[in-house]
Amino acid sequence: MTRYDGAPGRDETPQQRADRLWNEMLQEVRVCQTGAQILFGFLIGVAFTPRFAALSDFDRNLYVATVVLGAVATGALIAPVAFHRFLTGHGMKPELIHVASRLIAIGLTTLALTIAAALLLLLRTATGSPAAAWGLSAACLLWFATSWLVLPQVVLRRTAARRAAVSEHGDPGGGGRPPR
Template sequence: MPPSPSNRDETPEERADRLWSEMLQEVRVCQTGAQILFGFLLSVVFTPRFTTLPVLDRHLYVVTVLLGAFATGALVAPAAFHRFFAGHGLKPELVHAAGHLISTGLVLLALTITSAMLLLLRNALHTAAAASALSGVVLLWFTTCWLVLPHLVLRREARRRERDTGSAGGR
């Protein structure tokens, strides 16, 4: 685990414990949403209307369910890792692996929601072009909120620290 950029006075184990606790809080929100969405998706195939969907929409449904399953698996995986790693002194490794799994799960969740939106809008609007455009907007929104904005904040903070360090070093 890389050294902490903060000025906290904590051991690597304390840092790993803190980060793990923070990650659990973050992932609980995502897990619940992914599991509820996945549960609803599973039930769609059993509705009478499902058999009347065009083949393309049924294939889109299958892709959406698969994405939902992968998202749920990735977002629940940190709990499984914790069970395996518990008592082995591997908390820093757990935090590292869980961070990758959560990031992967978030990407898969965004794709699941976008795919579900596409399926829903294709049937609600009866126009593939509008459904695709609106689903693309949803994906762009997730990309902006979950990737672009955090990246911009990190870049701005890095520039601020660089300025502060440069001006402190020049005194």
């Protein structure tokens, strides 16, 4: 069996790796798809409530932008499934994984923006305080950026540094201690 160098500790062919990565992506995107679809469904219903007519022009425009972001997020998160349907049987799984990964990233980004915009609309209406609504929505968006982007990068860098130290010194913890 050919060992793939990009996956430490795994003995798998490139096709096996592609199958594994595709299955992992499907599991990840299922969670996001469901959340995006439910949020999008709720957003669609807002326009049909009696209170919608009382919204200011700014809030109506914010609502429209939020619905469009929700539609883009939903579409981007569903797109890998459609892509797979069209490309199945053509031996293009590595290409599919590459494109699907980008689509999922777009979907997650627009989902975060959709949630922040929906929160802004909700808080502007519920609190009557635009400043508080903007502050809380910005804090939510900052949380998404931190937990979805920054934290994984921190873990990646720490792991790379630890692996470099192990390969350089052969002792992960120094003096027999376990790694931190």
